[in-house]
Amino acid sequence: MKNCEYQQIDPQALPTPTPTPPPHHGNDSDKKEEPKRPRRKWEVFPGKNRFYCEGRIIVARQSGVLPLTLGLILVTSGLFFIFDCPFLVKHLTSCIPVIGGVLFVFVVITLLQTSFTDPGILPRATPDEAADIEKQIDNTGNTSYRPPPRTKEVLINQQVVKLKYCFTCKMFRPPRTSHCSLCDNCVERFDHHCPWVGNCVGKRNYRFFYTFIVSLSFLTAFIFGCVTTHLALRAQGGKGLVFALQESPGSAVELVICFFSVWSILGLSGFHTYLVASNLTTNEDIKGSWSGKSGEDVTNPYSHKNIFINCCSVLCGPMPPSLIDRRGFLPTDDSAQTGGTDIEVPTLATKSEINVCTQGTKGLLESATLPPLLSTSCPQGKPQTAHTCPDSSPAVNSDPSPELSMGCGARHAASSQGDASPSRHTKACSKKSKRAALHIPNTAFDIPVSPTSPDAASFAPLH
Amino acid sequence: SRPTVFIQRDYSSGTICKFQTKFPSELESRLDKQQFEETIQTLNNLYAEAEKLGGKSYLEGCLACLTAYTIFLCMETHYEKVLKKIARYIKDQNEKIYAPRGLLLTDPIERGLRVVEITIFEDRSIGSGR
Secondary structure: OOOOOOOOOOOOOOOOOOOOOOOOOOOHHHHHOOOOOOOEHHHHOOOOEEEEOOOOEEEEOOOOOHHHHHHHHHHHHHHHHHHHHHHHHHHOOOHHHHHHHHHHHHHHHHHHHHHHOOOOEEOOOOHHHHHHHHHHOOOOOOOOOOOOOOEEEEEEOOEEEEEEEEOOOOEEOOOOOEEEOOOOEEEOOOOEEEOOOOEEEOOOOHHHHHHHHHHHHHHHHHHHHHHHHHHHHHOOOOOOHHHHHHHOHHHHHHHHHHHHHHHHHHHHHHHHHHHHHHOOOHHHHHHOOOOOOOOOOOOOOOOOOOHHHHHHHHHOOOOOOOOOOOOOEOOOOOOOOHHHHHHHHHHHHHHOOOOOOOOOOHHHHHHHHHHHHHOOOOOOOOOOOOOOOOOOOOOOOOOOHHHHOOOOOOOOOOHHHOOOOHHHHHHOOOOOOOOOOOOOOOOHHHOOOOOOHHHHHOOOOOO | OOOEEEEEEOOOOOOOOOEOOOOOHHHOOOOOHHHHHHHHHHHHHHHHHHOOOOHHHHHHHHHHHHOOOHHHHOOOOHHHHHHHHHHHHHHHHHHHHHHHHOEEEEOHHHHOOOEEEEEEOOOOOOOOOO
8 A cells, every 4th residue: 555645744854845754653753843733643643553644544563474465465376377377268267367366356455454454443541531440440549569450340141251451541441352562452352463464353354354364265275276277287198297397387386385375274264264153252262261161151242142143243244433533633732642652651660560461571471372372283383473572663664574585484473673582483484384373362461471271272273 | 620420331231332321420410310311321222223233234244245345445334324323412412401501421432432421511500590
């Protein structure tokens, strides 16, 4: 997507009158030029997101491996249309490029929508609201004593659900909402943060994500089938496979990519189909919120108890609006959204101590949980986490492409941050799986430090 | 800043948008309990209408899926239409009921659908007949 010019930079400061807009969501440079220009809310958005086209497009701070995802899809499809389609049209049918084209368009559109749509971010509480909630919470009154984690219990469909207080957003999270530390936002119906699409997957973009992985499964399987047919036809008459590959080298590349991707993508699609049918999120499934592990009789209170209705409500339900009002104008006193960033600073001190409902020790917790996750016999390949040093390089202009050019293996989800987390070495995968089980939900900060090995075992799809 | 009452969300029916109808004590001197409950109940009903699962919303969803969701770029969704209705209702309520009593309802969408904010203004008009 193109970067539209989104603000005027002081013309005297630059040689050219039209600025090249670097993506940023800070508000420091705004204050220097044209103080009378009314500012839009996206410019002071407290989360770690980037905005393009005057706030119309929203992405997470790091684009993760989105360029890689797009690149792989474009390259594979391009090779397919160039090398395989002419031969197959001549020998089989001309439907093949048509079907391929439709699938390709579907895949790219839904991928971009997943990446650029607000996943269901909850705006942070205003200072007044936060103060009101603080009043209602019972404080022990002793400021030196670390207050206990704040939770509120609510009864939903005869099921007790604990609502946690979010220290960053200063509110009790609605049910099924989770705070993503990569984006530093609370996201409704949080599924997971997907590094492949460079965004969280939540209430508003889950249907795009699901359509993306399903159509990608079809596309990958289709290309794989076509390439196999192509090579088989060429190798007929005793000419051999090597001859066929020499004639059509692009097909070899496609074969490799598709062969290794199709299993993981199909597995992922199957897993998410199961989630859709039971109205679960990846987050809940991994944590085993409703599987009754603790011995109590727990059922998913959000399920409609009917597969068809569950599917319809998740995929075809009404599309909720974006709550963050990116393009709205700030009120003139400018106190609306910026309060969040001011209040954040004192909470950082308490963050690292609180082991539940916090984002401070996210990196540590994720590296603690990563090895157990790797030990599952998950056919989707090695899970990778997209964790990062929180706020370590705020001015980073993440450009993952240089890092991505390292050979067929190390897939660095958040490589642009240069995070030297100890678990990175585990990502060097021997096989090039396009859709490894990268979708690690942000359960780490909700789990009190212990690794999620019992939960990880249930991560295997199609269970 | 002015005293404010926050009506929190009621999650007892799940994740649908619904606000608590419990009458806050700070408003006792200004407003009838019935009036308040009616306002909140109507809001709840409107949000329920926006989020309702039914034939019409499924049709919209399926059509959207077939067009790879590109129709969301040009069409106003059912939810957005109801939100406009809600905005009109709140404006109407403010004009008719709340402003005369020195109160102001804030549309919950401006607070991320977290709360219904009611600002209490100093009642300078006490005693002066309305």
